[in-house]
Amino acid sequence: MTFHLPIAPPSVAHGFVGGKRSLGGGIEMPVFYPATGQQVSSLVEDDAASVDAAVKMARQAFDTGPWSRLSVAKRVDVLRRCQQTILDHADELARLECVATGLLLRELRQRHMARAAHNFGFFAEYISQSSGQRFDQTEGYMTTVTRDPVGVAALIAPWNAPVALASMKIASALAFGNTCVLKPSEQTPLALMRLVELLQDVLPEGVLNLVNGRGTVTGSALVEHPDVDLISFTGGTETGRSIMSAAGRNLVPCTMELGGKSANIITATADFERALDGALLGIFSNNGQQCLAGSRILVERSIHAEFCERFVERAAKLKVGDPTADETELGPLASLPHMNRVLDFANITKNEGGKLLTGGSRREDMGEGYFISPTAVCATSNSDTVAQEEIFGPFATILPFDSTQEAVAMANDTKFGLVAYVWSDHLPTVMEMTEGLRAGVLWVNTPMMRELRAPFGGYGDSGVGREGGASCEAFYTEEKTVTIPKTAPVLRKLGGLD
The missing domain is CATH 3.40.309.10 (Aldehyde Dehydrogenase; Chain A, domain 2)
Structure with missing residues (x-):
């Protein structure tokens, strides 16, 4: 039986660092079309040096670039443009996804790409409605609580629904002002490579970077990097344990959506x-x-x-x-x-x-x-x-x-x-x-229905933490408490001062 490719894929999949193509530095790996079992592309693995360059670019973009300091209104506008970019290129992205995953092209067009676009639209809406807190219960003082972006987020996507699931991580991390380094599965790099390439025209330089390769090489270098502040992973339970162990050494928070036997x-x-x-x-x-x-x-x-x-x-x-x-x-x-x-x-x-x-x-x-x-x-x-x-x-x-x-x-x-x-x-x-x-x-009385405002995650070996509106806000931000006296308070004098 003969099956034709949904689209001619690029001959080589590569990463992006600061909007430029990554040279990789590692081995070349095959990418197969599951419907035929034939190699249709290849991937150049990013070694530790390439990962270091990607993380440092994300670090620089966070520390000195405009993204983390951008007003909410401007960030909403960028997220909306990301959403529209996905909609404009939905057919191309769906076909590239089909090539690497073998998922049904019909479902990829109608559900996966629509969901990916919706993820950006949802977080644009979410941050436009967010608010801080103010406490006046303590006499003479005003205390406010605001949220700051955390920093550089390492986002590791699975092979079973790459664009739909990775876009949730990208959209939420960016929405709250973080910068990112994304690692797709080495089996399915094609659609995410193209998505990141498209978003380079929308996002400031260095805000979204991509590295390719195996978990034991590229993934390990990423999660162990000292400049990574957050890790979000979707995949197998055993891999999740390894990532959390590495993250623990650097006290890096993680969210993990892992296995299931529902x-x-x-x-x-x-x-x-x-x-x-x-x-x-x-x-x-x-x-x-x-x-x-x-x-x-x-x-x-x-x-x-x-x-x-x-x-x-x-x-x-x-x-x-x-x-x-x-x-x-x-x-x-x-x-x-x-x-x-x-x-x-x-x-x-x-x-x-x-x-x-x-x-x-x-x-x-x-x-x-x-x-x-x-x-x-x-x-x-x-x-x-x-x-x-x-x-x-x-x-x-x-x-x-x-x-x-x-x-x-x-x-x-x-x-x-x-x-x-x-x-x-x-x-x-x-x-x-x-x-x-x-x-x-x-x-x-319903099959799968995802409400993005509600937390999503599991008990036991199914994961740690949750994704969703408020859950993502809690993960991708740091709370900052500021207390200010309303009038000049009388201070105790120490050290014998008059």
């Missing part, structure tokens, strides 16, 4: 068809590669058999294929090693006594691309590997439960706690579950 709880009191639709979206959208996927589907026993039958029937009908075709519902996985890892869990299920309901194999008819059939298994218990480990693919694990209390206990029996889904039209059941579930975000 429970999707479907009760007998749910709207069955709506819950079925939501379960399919929750695990198979974004090619199954999202930390907030409802990958553990817990179904009340009285409807378990019917649900499994209908879920398998619908999953088997999903259109797997060309990510640029409008009719495609499931594209390729992001890389060959990742595809093989996901498929390994089908064998693990069988070895642990579970049942493979559908899928679990590579789509050989798709050529050398990284396509697999949508997969669903029945685990023997919540302690099975497929019920505990994050698979990060189009791979659903289905388990029955007998009571609300059991469902909550099963949902909480995990090291993760990013999101959870509840499907029920019975209000007492909904209230009991939402009070008992230990997850950072709960969605009731």
